[in-house]
Amino acid sequence: MGHSLGGYHMRWTLVRTIGYVLLPALVWTAALGGNAQRLQAQSEDAADINREYAIKAAYLYQFGRYVQWPAESFANAQAPLVIGVLGPDPFGGILEEIARAKRVDGHPIVIRRMTSMAEYAPCHILFVVSSVSPEQKAAAIQRAQGSPVLLVGEEPRFTERGGTVNFFLEENKIRFEINAEIAKQDQLRISSKLLSLAKIVGRYGD
Numbered sequence: 001m002g003h004s005l006g007g008y009h010m011r012w013t014l015v016r017t018i019g020y021v022l023l024p025a026l027v028w029t030a031a032l033g034g035n036a037q038r039l040q041a042q043s044e045d046a047a048d049i050n051r052e053y054a055i056k057a058a059y060l061y062q063f064g065r066y067v068q069w070p071a072e073s074f075a076n077a078q079a080p081l082v083i084g085v086l087g088p089d090p091f092g093g094i095l096e097e098i099a100r101a102k103r104v105d106g107h108p109i110v111i112r113r114m115t116s117m118a119e120y121a122p123c124h125i126l127f128v129v130s131s132v133s134p135e136q137k138a139a140a141i142q143r144a145q146g147s148p149v150l151l152v153g154e155e156p157r158f159t160e161r162g163g164t165v166n167f168f169l170e171e172n173k174i175r176f177e178i179n180a181e182i183a184k185q186d187q188l189r190i191s192s193k194l195l196s197l198a199k200i201v202g203r204y205g206d
Contacts, residue, residue: 137153
């Protein structure tokens with residue numbers, strides 16, 4: 001994993017983004033005082049999940065900044081960058097908070113949710129929730145194949161099966177891997193800064 005100045009800058013930007021989406025919740029918790037402590041003891045698992053998806057949401061935003069799509073992927077300079085979520089949404093309102101506060105190269109961010117690929121509409125980034133059925137995951141991979149869609153998953157071997165990016169846990173930290181071959185096939189140019197932070201994998205069959 002690289003330790004370039006660009007990589008450090010990206011990590012710091014990610015930390016600031018995570019801080020932006022988590023700060024209101026921390027302030028709210030502090031205001032509850034003793035009651036918050038009791039609630040926290042009862043919901044540690046939920047808090048861990050919230051933190052996990054706050055980090056993943058911040059990464060999705062950073063992917064938008066460090067991936068270049070073909071010019072024809074946007075109708076014009078003001079067209080939105082669309083982040084799709086396939087399956088039960090684990091992010092709560094975090095993605096909307098980022099979308100309200102951030103832009104990507106002048107493009108507003110739009111969040112699009114779908115329960116199945118039958119509801120699919122064009123996305124620049126499509127996050128596939130781990131609980132989605134194998135059939136829906138396969139449909140997402142097939143739909144994205146050869147199209148400029150950054151397909152992001154969160155389960156083992158997702159990139160090997162045709163996904164572009166996959167989140168995984170390593171030493172209690174959220175990491176990600178990139179299938180650079182798939183990205184190239186899908187006409188996506190990934191910044192060296194982003195590649196320096198990722199585990200690079202190849203694609204092979206089952």
